[in-house]
Amino acid sequence: MPLWPLRAYVDSPSSLRIANVPKKIGNWRITSVNFQVTYPDGAIASADCVLVGGVWVGTVAGTPTPGKSDFGYAIYASGIDEHGNPVTGYCLGKGDVEILDDQGEVTPSEHATYTKLLSAEPADPQDGNIWQVSGTYYI
DSSP: BBBBOOOTTTTOOOEEEEEOOOBBBBBEEEEEEEEEEEESSEEEEEOEEEEETTTEEEOOOOSHHHHHEEEEEEEEEEETTTTOOOOEEEEEEEEEEEEOOOOOOOOOOOOOOEEEEESSSSSSSSTTEEEEEEEEEEE
């Protein structure tokens, strides 16, 4: 399921409260929930959540880099299937990550593309790829 954006300020930890995780049905049940965040600078943080009062809670450290990561966070669950077998990696949802700069005006619709210097033209160029041919750089 698409999730609401995870928004935080630069260097601020983020605590997710994950509600409405499916309950036990017969032998089938969720036994753990975790999430992973990919920040705009490419750094990755993850947290194993704790079940508190029916809500799964987890906290990750902040990042010093403002910007946006499309589908930058994902929530996963693991548990036991209806036959009693362990199951890992149920993807409960993904959403964008927006890290806001607290030093000025915030424009959440801005999108950052990071450049990557390559040794040759790639077969499938991506936004931000840079390569050189005969002394001329191509982006």
